[in-house]
Amino acid sequence: xxxxxxxxxxxxxxxxxxxxxxxxxxxxxxxxxxxxxxxxxxxxxxxxxxxxxxxxxxxxxxxxxxxxxxxxxxxxxxxxxxxxxxxxxxxxxxxxxxxxxxxxxxxxxxxxxxxxxxxxxxxxxxxxxxxxxxxxxxxxxxxxxxxxxxxxxxxxxxxxxxxxxxxxxxxxxxxxxxxxxxxxxxxxxxxxxxxxxxxxxxxxxxxxxxxxxxxxxxxxxxxxxxxxxxxxxxxxxxxxxxxxxxxxxxxxxxxxxxxxxxxxxxxxxxxxxxxxxxxxxxxxxxxxxxxxxxxxxxxxxxxxxxxxxxxxxxxxxxxxxxxxxxxxxxxxxxxxxxxxxxxxxxxxxxxxxxxxxxxxxxxxxxxxxxxxxxxxxxxxxxxxxxxxxxxxxxxxxxxxxxxxxxxxxxxxxxxxxxxxxxxxxxxxxxxxxxxxxxxxxxxxxxxxxxxxxxxxxxxxxxxxxxxxxxxxxxxxxxxxxxxxxxxxxxxxxxxxxxxxxx
RNA sequence: CGCGGGGUAGAGCAGCCUGGCAGCUCGCCUGGCUCAUAACCAGGAGGUCGCCGGUUCAAAUCCGGCCCCCGCAACCA
Numbered sequence: 001x002x003x004x005x006x007x008x009x010x011x012x013x014x015x016x017x018x019x020x021x022x023x024x025x026x027x028x029x030x031x032x033x034x035x036x037x038x039x040x041x042x043x044x045x046x047x048x049x050x051x052x053x054x055x056x057x058x059x060x061x062x063x064x065x066x067x068x069x070x071x072x073x074x075x076x077x078x079x080x081x082x083x084x085x086x087x088x089x090x091x092x093x094x095x096x097x098x099x100x101x102x103x104x105x106x107x108x109x110x111x112x113x114x115x116x117x118x119x120x121x122x123x124x125x126x127x128x129x130x131x132x133x134x135x136x137x138x139x140x141x142x143x144x145x146x147x148x149x150x151x152x153x154x155x156x157x158x159x160x161x162x163x164x165x166x167x168x169x170x171x172x173x174x175x176x177x178x179x180x181x182x183x184x185x186x187x188x189x190x191x192x193x194x195x196x197x198x199x200x201x202x203x204x205x206x207x208x209x210x211x212x213x214x215x216x217x218x219x220x221x222x223x224x225x226x227x228x229x230x231x232x233x234x235x236x237x238x239x240x241x242x243x244x245x246x247x248x249x250x251x252x253x254x255x256x257x258x259x260x261x262x263x264x265x266x267x268x269x270x271x272x273x274x275x276x277x278x279x280x281x282x283x284x285x286x287x288x289x290x291x292x293x294x295x296x297x298x299x300x301x302x303x304x305x306x307x308x309x310x311x312x313x314x315x316x317x318x319x320x321x322x323x324x325x326x327x328x329x330x331x332x333x334x335x336x337x338x339x340x341x342x343x344x345x346x347x348x349x350x351x352x353x354x355x356x357x358x359x360x361x362x363x364x365x366x367x368x369x370x371x372x373x374x375x376x377x378x379x380x381x382x383x384x385x386x387x388x389x390x391x392x393x394x395x396x397x398x399x400x401x402x403x404x405x406x407x408x409x410x411x412x413x414x415x416x417x418x419x420x421x422x423x424x425x426x427x428x429x430x431x432x433x434x435x436x437x438x439x440x441x442x443x444x445x446x447x448x449x450x451x452x453x454x455x456x457x458x459x460x461x462x463x464x465x466x467x468x469x470x471x472x473x474x475x476x477x478x479x480x481x482x483x484x485x486x487x488x489x490x491x492x493x494x495x496x497x498x499x500x501x502x
Numbered sequence: 503c504g505c506g507g508g509g510u511a512g513a514g515c516a517g518c519c520u521g522g523c524a525g526c527u528c529g530c531c532u533g534g535c536u537c538a539u540a541a542c543c544a545g546g547a548g549g550u551c552g553c554c555g556g557u558u559c560a561a562a563u564c565c566g567g568c569c570c571c572c573g574c575a576a577c578c579a
Contacts, residue, residue: 008579009579011578011579012577012578014577014578015578017579018578018579019579020578020579021579022579023579024579025579049577052577054577182519183519184506184507184519185506187519188505188506191505192505199576201576225577226577227577230577257579258579259578259579260506260507260573260574260579261573261574261576261577261578261579262576262577262578262579264576265576265577268576269576288579289507289573289579290507290573290574290579291579292572292573295572297572297573299578300578326527327514327515329515329516332507332508333507333508333572333573334515335514335515337514340514340527340528343514343527343528344527344528346528347527347528348527350539350541351539351541351542352541354539354541355538355539355541355542356538356541356542357538358538358539358541359537359538359539359541359542360537360538361538362537362538363537363538366537367537397516398516401516401526408542408543411541411542411543412542412543412544414537414538414542414543415534415535415542415543415544416543418535418536418537419537420535420536420537423537490538493539494539495539496539497539497540497541
């Protein structure tokens with residue numbers, strides 16, 4: 001039995017989840033469920049990143065302790081993922097005690113081996129604000145509030161010997177030992193490393209500056225900065241360093257999903273930390289794009305941030321899952337639009353899968369009293385081959401396309417066979433066709449399960465197959481799994497139209 | 503010369519890596535069917551694949567140049 005370990009980034013708890021977070025988590029969920037369906041032993045990890053000066057500041061503004069703030073937002077993420085039916089096996093919080101212990105352990109180890117050394121860090125201090133600034137907060141090198149260049153303060157810090165690992169990392173990326181997908185991202189990283197290389201980076205801040213963080217075990221005046229803390233979740237989530245069996249079974253991760261903005265740090269700093277700790281590097285980094293909303297950048301100031309909870313509550317989790325997986329070509333940027341979501345709901349879900357299921361079960365009730373006929377037969381080309389190969393190539397959107405092609409084939413079959421005529425003229429052929437149709441719905445349920453788990457379960461219920469998910473992958477994709485005599489019932493429509501036609 | 507993505511039918515997108523009849527969804531037109539959530543099926547109209555040049559028997563696809571749009575600029579998925 002193969003293992004499959006998949007991770008999403010851990011999300012920063014400065015605000016509640018938005019549709020971009022949801023997208024990453026849904027993609028990971030679809031891949032995780034697909035591998036579970038195949039019978040692989042799966043571990044799916046997500047979580048929240050909770051330390052740092054920003055959290056400290058937001059908490060102060062709200063008159064809260066940082067931990068209190070983090071608890072609240074972290075809970076919102078978990079609730080959102082429950083609502084979206086995300087099947088993660090672990091949820092890491094960087095404030096979990098065993099994570100903090102592990103981070104201290106990692107820091108000590110790296111310090112002992114001199115991968116971490118004392119040096120200095122150049123901080124930018126704006127006298128006007130009386131605050132340190134990030135490079136990203138400056139416009140043309142100036143503080144936006146005071147229109148002046150910040151002073152450069154040199155500050156004691158601990159540095160990580162990232163530069164040492166650059167050649168090895170480049171080698172591994174080139175040889176695809178660390179595989180970066182899609183190809184354009186691989187090329188991007190290779191040229192970045194070849195042209196610019198890597199400098200050592202500061203991994204600590206003075207405690208008076210960033211109090212909300214994990215103290216360095218070898219210097220209580222410093223807390224560790226985001227890198228060591230956040231990245232380690234990918235292995236502390238497996239119980240590292242204590243739980244050796246789980247670590248040995250699942251590490252290295254088969255797929256680490258992320259969006260393009262954090263590729264660089266994952267392909268460099270994170271891999272270097274692993275090397276420094278004597279661990280295997282990641283197998284695959286899969287990079288997806290960003291969303292715009294109705295063609296515009298999603299931002300708080302524009303007020304167009306999409307809340308996945310609202311969408312799920314209005315339309316249903318499966319509708320959002322389907323839409324995101326189908327609409328966005330996996331790996332590239334995409335646009336999120338409610339109008340498109342509603343369009344897809346009507347055409348693909350209501351008219352497509354919803355109508356087909358109702359159509360077939362309606363006929364079964366009408367013509368055979370809801371009993372699966374005694375005849376078994378197959379006519380459709382094997383949709384499973386295309387489906388599986390798309391998944392192997394990390395193209396879940398293509399896999400979905402193949403499933404919808406299958407739906408069209410079944411609709412076509414009904415039109416060609418005209419069961420409503422056969423009902424009057426040829427009972428044997430009618431039964432033959434009905435078996436094919438009902439069995440097709442069983443396959444449809446299985447195909448759709450990784451994407452839309454609730455919908456799949458509804459289909460199985462209507463087909464009288466409560467235990468269908470317990471059937472193994474190879475067994476389940478064979479034709480003829482539906483037993484003659486099974487009692488089927490046309491239940492509630494899967495996706496009632498939002499706008500009934502006149 | 504900072505990095506990257508994009509410009510393909512009225513709208514939204516795929517195809518480009520690995521050249522070989524330009525494809526999908528929505529919308530529109532015509533026809534069929536009546537089992538189904540007025541759903542389904544067939545046929546059709548609609549595109550100088552941003553512009554210019556090159557390579558090639560053959561270019562949306564490869565190469566060079568230009569124009570326009572959009573992100574990012576080592577913690578916003």
